[in-house]
Amino acid sequence: MSTLSTRGLARLFLPNRVIRSSTALALVAFWMATVLTVWLLSPFASLPTPGEVWTALGALWWRHGMGPELFTTMKLILHALALTVAISMALSYATMIAFFRPLVAAVSKLRFLGLTGLVFPFTLVTGGGYSLKVALLTFGMTTFFVTSMAQVVLEIPRVAFDHMRVLGASERRIFWEVVVRGTLDRALDVLRQNAAIGWAMITMVEGISRAEGGIGAMILNQNKHFLLAEVYAILLVILVLGLLMDYGMGVLTDLLCPYGRLERVRR
Amino acid sequence: MTGEVLFSVREVSQKLGGAQILDRVSFDVHDRTRAGQTTGQIIGILGPSGVGKTRLIRIIAALDAPDSGSVVGIQGAPIEPGQVGVVFQDYPLLRHRTVRSNLEVAGIANGLSRAAAQGRAKKLLDLFRLGDRGSYYPAQLSGGQRQRVAIAQQIVCPKRLLLMDEPFSGLDPSALEEVMHLVVEVANMDELNTIGIVTHDIRAAMAVSDTLFMLGRDRTPDGKWLPGARIQETYDLVERGLAWRDDVMELPAFSSLEKEIRQKFKQL
Numbered sequence: 001m002s003t004l005s006t007r008g009l010a011r012l013f014l015p016n017r018v019i020r021s022s023t024a025l026a027l028v029a030f031w032m033a034t035v036l037t038v039w040l041l042s043p044f045a046s047l048p049t050p051g052e053v054w055t056a057l058g059a060l061w062w063r064h065g066m067g068p069e070l071f072t073t074m075k076l077i078l079h080a081l082a083l084t085v086a087i088s089m090a091l092s093y094a095t096m097i098a099f100f101r102p103l104v105a106a107v108s109k110l111r112f113l114g115l116t117g118l119v120f121p122f123t124l125v126t127g128g129g130y131s132l133k134v135a136l137l138t139f140g141m142t143t144f145f146v147t148s149m150a151q152v153v154l155e156i157p158r159v160a161f162d163h164m165r166v167l168g169a170s171e172r173r174i175f176w177e178v179v180v181r182g183t184l185d186r187a188l189d190v191l192r193q194n195a196a197i198g199w200a201m202i203t204m205v206e207g208i209s210r211a212e213g214g215i216g217a218m219i220l221n222q223n224k225h226f227l228l229a230e231v232y233a234i235l236l237v238i239l240v241l242g243l244l245m246d247y248g249m250g251v252l253t254d255l256l257c258p259y260g261r262l263e264r265v266r267r
Numbered sequence: 268m269t270g271e272v273l274f275s276v277r278e279v280s281q282k283l284g285g286a287q288i289l290d291r292v293s294f295d296v297h298d299r300t301r302a303g304q305t306t307g308q309i310i311g312i313l314g315p316s317g318v319g320k321t322r323l324i325r326i327i328a329a330l331d332a333p334d335s336g337s338v339v340g341i342q343g344a345p346i347e348p349g350q351v352g353v354v355f356q357d358y359p360l361l362r363h364r365t366v367r368s369n370l371e372v373a374g375i376a377n378g379l380s381r382a383a384a385q386g387r388a389k390k391l392l393d394l395f396r397l398g399d400r401g402s403y404y405p406a407q408l409s410g411g412q413r414q415r416v417a418i419a420q421q422i423v424c425p426k427r428l429l430l431m432d433e434p435f436s437g438l439d440p441s442a443l444e445e446v447m448h449l450v451v452e453v454a455n456m457d458e459l460n461t462i463g464i465v466t467h468d469i470r471a472a473m474a475v476s477d478t479l480f481m482l483g484r485d486r487t488p489d490g491k492w493l494p495g496a497r498i499q500e501t502y503d504l505v506e507r508g509l510a511w512r513d514d515v516m517e518l519p520a521f522s523s524l525e526k527e528i529r530q531k532f533k534q535l
Contacts, residue, residue, distance in 0.1 A: 159359050167372075181363050185363075
């Protein structure tokens with residue numbers, strides 16, 4: 001028995017070993033407990049304790065209207081995400097057409113630009129306020145989405161197209177089957193990653209026009225007054241929301257594209 | 268008996284990145300007839316790895332254009348993409364569709380109505396003993412099952428010429444026998460059907476083919492290879508009494524021809 005346990009424990013430290021899902025859960029619990037312990041025993045006095053963060057969270061939620069602020073942010077992110085998907089998918093699929101390739105490549109390269117210098121031209125175009133925030137967030141996510149998705153499209157092997165050609169399919173059907181439907185699971189995966197990028201950008205984007213509120217504006221206001229417990233409470237909420245969204249998208253991907261999960265190698 | 272020419276490869280040459288791959292490859296495939304029996308044609312194109320067999324498949328299937336020469340069908344009609352079926356080496360299938368749906372989409376792509384495509388798919392699933400795999404995705408199939416689906420997909424809308432790239436590679440003896448049987452069965456579905464097996468498996472190709480073409484490069488007197496492969500030998504197995512027989516592999520003539528081809532193969 002003890003030999004088995006030792007072997008089981010050894011597997012956790014060896015490369016390319018498959019572990020049970022219960023073991024995986026235990027590992028997550030172990031790491032969470034470790035992080036919590038490190039936090040509790042932290043020598044930095046200025047770092048708020050978990051208890052202080054929890055109290056700040058309650059105060060933000062019940063007295064400072066965190067709920068409506070969250071709703072404002074969620075609306076902004078989902079709006080921008082919908083626009084990002086529409087624009088990015090169109091651009092990524094356009095890589096199949098030679099005429100559009102330089103345009104797609106240029107959009108992808110724009111990911112190196114920060115948003116700061118772009119506020120002015122975007123304000124001129126959108127008129128500011130909510131539209132400006134949607135435009136900036138959409139721009140930020142689109143540059144990353146297009147980069148990843150165009151790569152997915154470019155990596156489709158030639159034999160996938162030839163296979164459909166010898167079946168007698170028209171180029172339009174080949175595009176639909178091989179490029180659009182054949183990469184749907186990967187597109188949803190890319191979307192998952194880009195939703196996370198959206199959350200990472202939210203503070204900056206909402207900071208541009210704080211009057212309209214949102215969780216990003218809230219965190220900046222708390223940070224200005226050095227209310228660290230409140231800042232960490234908001235960060236925690238963002239993390240939980242982001243993880244929930246990520247999980248939801250994962251479930252959606254498995255529902256819409258069950259074949260994707262079948263192809264993944266279990267490690 | 269040998270009838271009309273079903274398709275011809277005429278003086279096909281192709282370069283790839285400056286290197287000559289194929290050099291004036293030419294051969295004809297004739298209709299083989301047997302009294303009272305529907306007999307399709309099975310040709311084997313033999314050649315060592317890297318000699319240009321896959322390149323030749325792509326040209327015959329009109330996926331690539333040759334630098335010079337042509338491939339024509341019955342009465343000299345040019346071949347268009349989609350007229351020649353190809354079972355590629357790794358048996359590509361639409362990963363997002365089930366086995367049944369993979370067959371149906373092949374029918375719909377060729378102009379069949381949805382109902383007709385569904386009917387045809389059902390028939391082929393039964394014929395290829397895949398009836399219980401209809402709702403599976405390609406990722407859930409074994410290599411052998413995947414190969415059968417890939418072949419079935421190519422004959423949802425029957426084509427006169429079906430090329431198979433290395434159909435015998437990596438198969439165990441019983442799977443090999445099964446595939447050989449399947450190839451003969453598909454060929455004999457119609458008198459004008461031709462299956463082209465492109466392989467380096469000499470024995471399996473000899474067992475099912477009626478004609479063998481050997482693709483290879485020439486050598487200089489001091490043994491160096493010259494660029495560009497061409498048809499080095501043609502073996503008419505019908506003439507030699509080595510076609511259309513279940514016991515062909517047990518015949519002494521089969522063994523001696525196999526020996527001869529292996530010797531020749533080593534020099535290619």
